[in-house]
Amino acid sequence: MRQPASPALSALSPDTPEAIEDALIEKGYACVPGFLSPAQVHALAAETLRLWDDGEFQFARIGTGTNRQRCPQVRSDRILWLDNDHLSAPQKVYFDALDELRQRINRATMMGLVDWEGHLALYPPGTFYKRHIDVFANARERQLTTILYLNPNWQPGDGGELRLYLDGAEMEPYIDLEPRGGTLVTFLSSRFYHEVLPAHTERLSITGWYRVRSTRHF
Numbered sequence: 001m002r003q004p005a006s007p008a009l010s011a012l013s014p015d016t017p018e019a020i021e022d023a024l025i026e027k028g029y030a031c032v033p034g035f036l037s038p039a040q041v042h043a044l045a046a047e048t049l050r051l052w053d054d055g056e057f058q059f060a061r062i063g064t065g066t067n068r069q070r071c072p073q074v075r076s077d078r079i080l081w082l083d084n085d086h087l088s089a090p091q092k093v094y095f096d097a098l099d100e101l102r103q104r105i106n107r108a109t110m111m112g113l114v115d116w117e118g119h120l121a122l123y124p125p126g127t128f129y130k131r132h133i134d135v136f137a138n139a140r141e142r143q144l145t146t147i148l149y150l151n152p153n154w155q156p157g158d159g160g161e162l163r164l165y166l167d168g169a170e171m172e173p174y175i176d177l178e179p180r181g182g183t184l185v186t187f188l189s190s191r192f193y194h195e196v197l198p199a200h201t202e203r204l205s206i207t208g209w210y211r212v213r214s215t216r217h218f
């Protein structure tokens with residue numbers, strides 16, 4: 001029988017973690033509409049746009065360490081890394097929901113996820129992130145990618161779908177996931193190539209990764 005949610009777990013609706021665990025085990029990815037409420041998404045989006053207006057975002061880079069560089073033909077979004085020790089109230093709501101989910105996933109899968117790192121992302125019209133995989137050869141701590149979309153009014157034609165390639169390095173099959181506000185997408189970081197199709201309207205999101213300790217590899 002399903003455990004009743006304790007008060008500390010109130011950020012998530014009771015069925016959400018179990019649906020995500022099942023999808024991850026079965027398919028390696030999950031797409032969950034309404035992970036946060038419209039009001040929570042609105043608060044995060046408003047704050048993200050304020051930070052953008054204040055000039056806090058930077059051009060995203062690719063690679064790690066000294067190899068990190070701007071590569072606008074690969075990705076042209078702008079990002080702002082979150083400092084987990086200094087989150088705003090709306091960010092903390094999301095962080096707490098993610099942390100609860102992390103513990104649930106650990107219990108269901110024994111993945112040993114220890115923490116989460118993430119950044120705000122803004123894709124101005126015309127920007128994209130070409131096909132890539134999120135795990136670097138020299139940094140394998142990232143186990144599960146998480147993306148929360150923040151555009152409350154996304155509609156077909158707005159672009160910016162997440163294309164998830166389902167068969168390793170093959171170009172097919174794939175699915176296109178709509179970046180609708182409040183939807184959480186999570187997938188095994190080392191398994192899925194993916195790309196962000198060109199956005200035709202401004203696209204807001206929070207991308208992050210659940211990680212294991214650096215000595216552990218899966």
Ligand SMILES: O=C(O)CCC(=O)C(=O)O
Pocket residue numbers: 121129134147161162194195196205207
């Ligand atoms: O925003 C998305 O849908 C995916 C972003 C992404 O792939 C990344 O930042 O690594």
Ligand SMILES: [Fe+2]
Pocket residue numbers: 132133134194
């Ligand atoms: Fe990615």
